[in-house]
Amino acid sequence: MYSYDRELAPMVDLIPILDISDISEARSGMAQMRGQMPPFELPPALEEVIEVIPAGDSRPNIALHIVRQKNSDTRTPVLLWFHGGGFVIGDAAGDLAQSSRFTETAGVTTISVDYRLAPEHPYPAAVDDAYAALCWVASNADLLRVDASRIAVGGQSAGACIAAALTQKVRDCGGPIIAYQILDIPVVDDSLTTKSMQEFTDTPLWNLRNAELSWKAYLGDAHGSETSPYAAPARAEDLSGLPPAYISACEFDPLRDEGISYAHRLIQSGVPTELHVYPGTFHGSAGAIADAAISRRMTTDLTAAVGRAFDSVKSPTTLN
Numbered sequence: 001m002y003s004y005d006r007e008l009a010p011m012v013d014l015i016p017i018l019d020i021s022d023i024s025e026a027r028s029g030m031a032q033m034r035g036q037m038p039p040f041e042l043p044p045a046l047e048e049v050i051e052v053i054p055a056g057d058s059r060p061n062i063a064l065h066i067v068r069q070k071n072s073d074t075r076t077p078v079l080l081w082f083h084g085g086g087f088v089i090g091d092a093a094g095d096l097a098q099s100s101r102f103t104e105t106a107g108v109t110t111i112s113v114d115y116r117l118a119p120e121h122p123y124p125a126a127v128d129d130a131y132a133a134l135c136w137v138a139s140n141a142d143l144l145r146v147d148a149s150r151i152a153v154g155g156q157s158a159g160a161c162i163a164a165a166l167t168q169k170v171r172d173c174g175g176p177i178i179a180y181q182i183l184d185i186p187v188v189d190d191s192l193t194t195k196s197m198q199e200f201t202d203t204p205l206w207n208l209r210n211a212e213l214s215w216k217a218y219l220g221d222a223h224g225s226e227t228s229p230y231a232a233p234a235r236a237e238d239l240s241g242l243p244p245a246y247i248s249a250c251e252f253d254p255l256r257d258e259g260i261s262y263a264h265r266l267i268q269s270g271v272p273t274e275l276h277v278y279p280g281t282f283h284g285s286a287g288a289i290a291d292a293a294i295s296r297r298m299t300t301d302l303t304a305a306v307g308r309a310f311d312s313v314k315s316p317t318t319l320n
Contacts, residue, residue, distance in 0.1 A: 002203065002252045002282070003280060004252065004280050004281075004282065005279070005280030005281060005285075005292065005294045006280075007289070007292035007293060007294065008280060008281065008282070008285055008289050008292055008294070008295075011288075011289050011292075012204055012282075015204045015205065015288055015289075016029070016033065018205050018206070018210065019210070020086055020088055020089065020210050020213050020214060020217075021209075021213055023088050023089065023119065023217065026088070026089050027088075027089050030089055030090070030094075034094065040096050040097045040100070042067070042096070042100055043100060043104055045069060045070055045104070046067055046068065046069060046070065046100055046103055046104060047067070047068060047069075047070045048065060048066065048067050048096065048099075049066045049068070050063055050064065050065055050066070051063070051064045051066060052064075053132070053133065053136045054132075054136075055128070055129060055132045056132060059116075059125075059128065059129075059132075060116070062113065062114060062115070062129050062132060062133055063092065063114040064092075064111050064112070064113060064114070064133060064136075064137075065092040065093060065095075065096070065099065065111070065112040065113075065114065066109065066110070066111050066144065067096070067099040067100055067102075067103045067109070067110045067111075067112075068103060068109040068110075068144075068145065069103065069109075072145060075141070075145060075146055075147040076107060076108055076109045076145070076146055076147065077107070077108045077109070077146070077147060077150035077151070077152065077179075077309070077310045078108060078109050078110075078111060078137060078144070078146045078147070078148075078150065078151045078152070079102055079106075079108045079109070079110045079111070079152050079153070079154055079182070079306055079309075080111050080113065080130075080133060080134055080137060080151060080152070080153045080154070080163075081095065081098070081099060081102070081110055081111065081112045081113070081153075081154055081155060081159070082112075082113055082115060082126075082130065082153075082154070082155030082156075082158075082159030082160070082162040082163050083095045083112060083155065083156065083159045084155065084156040084157030084158050084159045084160075084185075084284075085117070085157070085158055085159075086157070086158050086187075086206075086210060086211075086213075086214035086217075087117065087118045087126065087158045087161075087214055087217060087218035088117055088118050088119065088214060088217050088218070089117070090117075090159075091114055092112035092113060092114040093114075095112050096112075098110075098156075099112050101299070101303055102303060102306050105303045105307065106303055106304075106306040106307035106309075107307065108152075108306060108307075108309075109144065109145070109146050111133070111137060111144075113129060113130060113133045115129040115130060115133075115162065116129055118217040118218040118220075119217040119218075119220065122217070122218055122219060122220040123218050123219055123220070123228070123230075123231040124228075124230065124231070126162050126218075127162060127165050127166065127169065127230050127231070130153075130162050130163070130165070130166045131166060131169060131170075131175065134151070134153070134166060134170070134175060134176055134178075135175060135176060137151065137176075138151065138175075138176035148176065149177070149179075150179055150310045151176060151177070151178055151179060152178065152179050152180040152181065152182060152243075152306070152309040152310070153166055153167060153178055153180075153181055153182070153243075154180075154181060154182025154183065154184065154246075154306070155182070155183070155184065155186075156184040156185060157184070157185050157186065157187055157206075157255070157283070157284070158187050158214065158218075160182075160183040160184055160185065160186030160187065160188075161186060161187040161188055161232070161233060163181055163182070163183060164181060164183055164186060164188055164233040164262070165229070165230045165231065165233050166178070167181050167242050167243055168229055168230060168233060168236055168242065169230050171241050171242055178243045179243060179244075179309060179310055180243050180244050180245070180246070180309035180310070181242070181243045181244070181245045181246070182245075182246050182302070182305060182306060182309070183245060183246065183247045183248070183259070183262075184247075184248050184302055185248055185249060185250055185253060185255055185259065185283055185284070186247060186255065186258075186259050186262065187211075187214075187255055187258070188232060188233045188234040188258050188259065188262045189232055189234035189235075189258035189261075189262075190215045190219065190227050190231070190232040190234075190235070191232075191234075192208065192211055192212060192215070194254075194256075194257035194258050194261070195257055196253065196254050196255070196256040196257040196258075197211060197254045197255070197257065197258070199254075200252060200253065200254040200256075203252050203253065203254065203282050203283065204282050204283070204284075204285070204288070205282065205283050205284040205285075205288065206253065206254055206255065206282075206283035206284065207254055208254055211254055211255075215232075218231070219231060219232075233262065234258060234261070234262055234265075238269070239265050239266050239269040239271060240269040240270055240271070241271075242266065242269070242271050243271070244271060244272040244273065244309075245263070245266055245271060245272070245273045245274070246273075246274045246276075246302075246305035246309075247259055247260075247262065247263040247266075247273065247274070247275050247276070248275075248276045248277075248278065248298065248301070248302065249263075249275070249276070249277045249278070250277075250278055250281035250282055250283055250285060251277065251278065251279050251280055251281055251282075252280075252281065252282040252283075253281070253282055253283040254283070255283060256277070260275065260277065263275040274305065276298075276301055278294060278297075278298055279294075280294060281294060281295075281298070286298040286299055
């Protein structure tokens, strides 16, 4: 039924089925798979620092996983990154390899946010955590050895939803300026009515059923016609004034059409936007089958986009 890329096709049946109908079991399964893999080792020139920051009010603190160059005397740009996982699974530690790649290749400090997960913490918990992290990073540029005028936000899948929502919230409510947004295979539309969403009911790693469960867990009682655009960014009537964007989509991903539509709307709203649609791919295929040529190209394109994110912003400044 699906014309997968020739290198991906033989591997599809070997990919573990992701079922989030039992979230505890899905989390346990992910932890078990991670435990069977050799731990990722940072390149010698990089270091990871974990900062635990106050979230404010009565909310729990937020852990930021910071990957940066060791002993740098230059203020680097910042990529504030949000992991995927359908709003219900995953954590910042699981994106260490991705953060390392961004930092080493694109010359940024990558800060991955351990935002709260649903259903224990439904919307707006994750977006509140994202906004708190953004404000803390901008206010602590000296501590972090970064340039607060050059902050990009990004994420994969549900993490991209949080990043997109954050750009809208900052535009509407104020906050540190965001220079760019990286939306990798993004979730943005809770309506679940697109052609790709309705047709791809049995695709690897993500399908219509998982999408339904994910939104139900994330939105809880807030799901419906009045869903906030800070929860589902496609709900926004006005996309003007948002940061330039990079958006990727996979041909056989239920999220394909909503990502493409969001990119088109950004372009029509005057937002500079780069859209990549990769043939023969499926949701998360670049990570699941990383050695395939199409996966390497997706990873290279994504990393290059991070490197270009600050082309129109001032050059790095030297630390005093």
